[in-house]
Amino acid sequence: MRPNKPITDLRAFVRLAFGNIASGVYLAVVAAVTALVVRDLWFVEHPDASFAVLGLIAVAAPTMLVLLAAGELAAGGLVESSWFLWAAFGVSVVLQSLAVGALARLATTSARRRPRPRRG
Template structure:
């Protein structure tokens, strides 16, 4: 790659990072995911359950619907592949980041939505 391509790639990554981390809605979403991750980790490591805990479901709820697209795509490769931690954890992380990036333009769209038209229609 030449320096111009490196600069363009760097600008794209900076723009994506700005969308994911520099707006309040994305920050709130990522904070919820971080809190759920801490909860799941503590529940998994330190709480004894007579049967399986469903605490990890909260991470999937927060990563939905993107994580389900990864699971469907991984399912096409093989069920054993989808069930592996080497696929599942990166799929969760990428899903959360994709959604954090998508929240930025969505919030911008909501803020800059044109005002609804009022009054009578114009006559020709």
């Protein structure tokens, strides 16, 4: 067993979740939506400001919906707290970024492994 095995696993996780173009595009979309939601919640005065949170849920779905359902089943009032919403959003974004990176890696490695036709 190599002593650096956990570090390489952590590096692979970080590279898969944050270090490719597909994950970067997803995280850029999430950052843009989050900036719009924060602006709408903090700086705009209108009665429907709380509906801006639906943008966060939409960009982090389906894992966000699973975490919200799990929070509702675990403790009924947990979903209504803002800290749980933001924590579930953060976990959902990381999980989905990891999934997007894994799908991108799967698509690129399978394209590399395809046999090339021989000329002749």
